[in-house]
Amino acid sequence: MNKALRQAVIAGNWKMNKNRAEAAELINALKPIAADKTCGVIICVPYTNLETALELTKGTNIKVGAENCHFKKSGAFTGEISADMLKEMGVEYVIIGHSERRQYFAETDLTVNRRTKAALSAGLKVILCVGEMLAEREDGITEDVVELQTVAAFTGISAEDAKNVIIAYEPVWAIGTGKTATADQAEEVCGFIRKVVANKYGKEIADGMTIQYGGSMNEKNCAELLAKEDIDGGLIGGASLVAEKFGVLLAEASK
Numbered sequence: 001m002n003k004a005l006r007q008a009v010i011a012g013n014w015k016m017n018k019n020r021a022e023a024a025e026l027i028n029a030l031k032p033i034a035a036d037k038t039c040g041v042i043i044c045v046p047y048t049n050l051e052t053a054l055e056l057t058k059g060t061n062i063k064v065g066a067e068n069c070h071f072k073k074s075g076a077f078t079g080e081i082s083a084d085m086l087k088e089m090g091v092e093y094v095i096i097g098h099s100e101r102r103q104y105f106a107e108t109d110l111t112v113n114r115r116t117k118a119a120l121s122a123g124l125k126v127i128l129c130v131g132e133m134l135a136e137r138e139d140g141i142t143e144d145v146v147e148l149q150t151v152a153a154f155t156g157i158s159a160e161d162a163k164n165v166i167i168a169y170e171p172v173w174a175i176g177t178g179k180t181a182t183a184d185q186a187e188e189v190c191g192f193i194r195k196v197v198a199n200k201y202g203k204e205i206a207d208g209m210t211i212q213y214g215g216s217m218n219e220k221n222c223a224e225l226l227a228k229e230d231i232d233g234g235l236i237g238g239a240s241l242v243a244e245k246f247g248v249l250l251a252e253a254s255k
């Protein structure tokens, strides 16, 4: 099965949580838990914790990501951080297009595309988030929404660069609500996204691409989700803030 070709990747998205001391405590607890796991392990942390995270994860199998980056290299963009700035620090991954950025910070498909391009050309790997709102699912347009977001995000991106993208399917109605998509619902959309990628880049790239599920994925429901053919890991919010819970996800994804 093609799933065997792909490494499962569990990424934590800490969002706007943890001060430096708390970040250090969590990472130190995570290190021994992650050490023997075969899945990819990423923690995406607030900018203020990047230095701590990079320092504490040196020589471990935990990779560090940021939660956003701007599309310009530098300039008058108060409050923004460029992809080059992240790369220079030693950051490896960046989340782009999270639904909270789309909902609360006016992120659009156009800016998601620009940020994705900037991140890739700076040499970062991207965790690209797509997903429908509840009303869109109820209107039966989930696939249209997700296809548009995916195609828009990859506009102007080469097949070679696309290999450095992980897609996270995160239905907005499942984020932080405790309401998970059923494993079948998640699988259906992740499989559909793989077809969209295949249409653009061909089957080989689509088969090799890691497609995660995100949205109230936790230590209790992860086994069923991760067993699905097209779900190659998870982007985890709440459950990534507690080492033992995150550890269960890592163990499950390493089976």
Ligand SMILES: O=C(CO)COP(=O)(O)O
Pocket: 013, 098, 170, 174, 175, 176, 177, 178, 214, 215, 216, 217, 235, 236, 237, 238, 239
């Ligand atoms: O948004 C998410 C990860 O990016 C999911 O958050 P929760 O796991 O807290 O629902």
